[in-house]
Amino acid sequence: MSPPPPSSEFDRLRGIMAKLRDPETGCPWDVEQSFSSISPYTIEEAYEVADAIEREDYEDLRDELGDLLLQVVFHSQMASEAGLFTVDDVARAINDKMVRRHPHVFRNGDDRTAEEQTRAWEDIKASERSIKDEDSSALAGVAKALPALMRAEKLQKRAARTGFDWTNPEDILEKLAEETDEVQDAIENGNLAEIEDEIGDLLFVTANLARRFKLDPEIALRKANDKFERRFRAMEALAATENKEFSSLGLSEQDALWTRVKMKE
Secondary structure: OOOOOOOOHHHHHHHHHHHHOOOOOOOHHHOOOHHHHHHHHHHHHHHHEEEEEEOOHHHHHHHHHHHHHHHHHHHHHHHHHHOOOOOOHHHHHHHHHHHOOOHHHHHOOOOOOOHHHHHHHHHHHHHHHHOOOOOOOOOOOEEEEEHHHHHHHHHHHHHHOOOOOOOHHHHHHHHHHHHHHHHHHHHHHHHHHHHHHHHHHHHHHHHHHHHOOOOOHHHHHHHHHHHHHHHHHHHHHHHHHOOOHHHHHHHHHHHHHHHHHHHHH
C-alpha cells in the first residue's frame, strides 16, 4: 500500500493556526498562549479522544482527533515562531522513530508476535535513552505528568524488566494486607501526612496487582467510577419515584437504595 498524498486540509490547518497567532491580525487569545498555558488543553483533548473511543462514538472520535491534531499544530506553530522546530520536524521525528523501532517491518523482515515486538520496542527505547540522556536508570523517561495510576504501572513495568518484581499474585495480596494495616495505624495516629503516604502505598500496590493480571489500573478505576456513577444516579431516580429527596435520606435508607440498585444489575 502506497502512502497517502500530502493533505491539503492539513496545510489549511497550518495556515489557520499561523493566522490565529499573527501578532498584528490574529486572535488575541491565541497570540498570548504559551506551551505551558496550552498544555492542560492538550491533555484534556487526549482524554476526550479516549472517551469517544470508549463510547464507540466514531463521529465524535473524528472531531476529537481533530481537536487533538490542532494541539499538535498549535505547539508546533509556537515552536516555529521561537525558532525551535516546525511541524515538519515533528512529523519527520516520528517517522524516523517508527521506522527505527520497527526493524522487523522496515529492515529485517522477521516474524514477531505482538509480545515479542513489545519487548523489542522497550529494548530499542532503552537504547535510545542511553544515547540521548545522562540518566541511565531503568526508570528514566517515565513522564511525571502522566496520570498517577498510569505512571505507577509504567514504573513497575520498567522495574520488572530488571527482575525487581513479585513472582505471584499471593505475594501482592499479602502486601496489600500489610499496606491496609499501615493505613489503619496512620489513621489511629491521626497524622494526615502519614495517612496520605500510606494511602499512596496502598494504591501503588493495587496498581501492581492489576498489572500482574495484564489489566490496566487506569481503565479498572475508570470502570469503577462509571459503575459508581450509574448506581448513584439509579439511587437518586429510585428516591424520586418515591417522592423523596435523596440527600434528605439517612445513611441507612441510602444504603438500602444502594442494595436495591445492586440487586437489579
